[in-house]
Amino acid sequence: MAGDRCSIPVGVLSKCDNDILYKLLHELVDGICERRCVRYQDYMKTWDLQDWWDVSDTCQSFIKQAIKHGWTKDKIENSVSELSKDQKQILTEVILSRSDELREHLRSKTTQISNASLQDFDWQMKLAMSSDKLATVQEPLLVVDLNIRESEKKKAVSLEMNKLELEKMITSFEAANKVVQQLKS
Template sequence: MSTVASSHLHLLRRCSADNIQQFIHGVADDWCSRGSPRYQDYGKVWPIVEWKDAVEAGRQLVSVSIGKSKSKEEIVALLSEAGVEDDVAQAAASALEARRDDVLRALKANSATISRSHLKDFDWRVQLMMSSDKLASVRKPVVSVDLSLDGHSGPQKVALELDKEELKQMIQSLENANRVVQQLKS
């Protein structure tokens, strides 16, 4: 766990078992873009100056515990090292176990959106270039690829014209990217 998060884990020891479960569910909801825990619900647990650090510690705990597939015992041990009481640590680990699938889906979706754009559709065609303004006869096959990208700035169209070698390189790059995506999914 990062030094920032581990230095703030001690803030979680102020929670009761019920509060920690509600807090962990709120942080998990934040990871899943369903809303985040509200200070109004935890004002009696943490003062406003510690609220941001407590939420960050919760986010890091959820991320590391679920992202690194920590067992319930490892989560309890991690929280115990930070001085969190055993019943509170057990309650937090139970809440993390309950939200594991939701947060994993959100973490994978988040990692899939690393790029600002993603491929929505493509079209291709093969053409035989017979000549150019510089050469009378070329007779070279060329592939025209039109990519439809979808991103934060809206849809985009990209047109590529590739010779045989460039096409092989593009296919190899796409296969490598697909391998990485499949590894992330598993």
């Protein structure tokens, strides 16, 4: 639970009234969803630049964390126990009312790491009997043909791997899978 505590600067947030906080949180959500950029000029009467950075960065991080972990109303309020009752209620209302669009946007941003996606693959196992340098090799080779779609173009990639190269590739795929599983939980 301690790792879930919010580091939102309570003293800095107390400088604004609830209407400003409500407007700010909705604008921060719009910023996360890349609809509208939050401007310091709109809040410079309330906070100096350093306080503005603290408030905007920590609130955005908190909102993303709450969405990532699917926090309930109680969990959100417990994570910001230092805030006033009204501030907790505003924060909770904004996060929960816009959770679907936030989750969808964050999910699509995650999947947009690359334009390329695997459409299909085929593989063959071959046995290299000899090479130009050795009379007898007898080494198994795996040939993998990947059909990749990049934007609207299709591209074919062919890989030929010996046993050691295949083991390295499998190890890197397993490590990538662990990272994906950690991000899901």
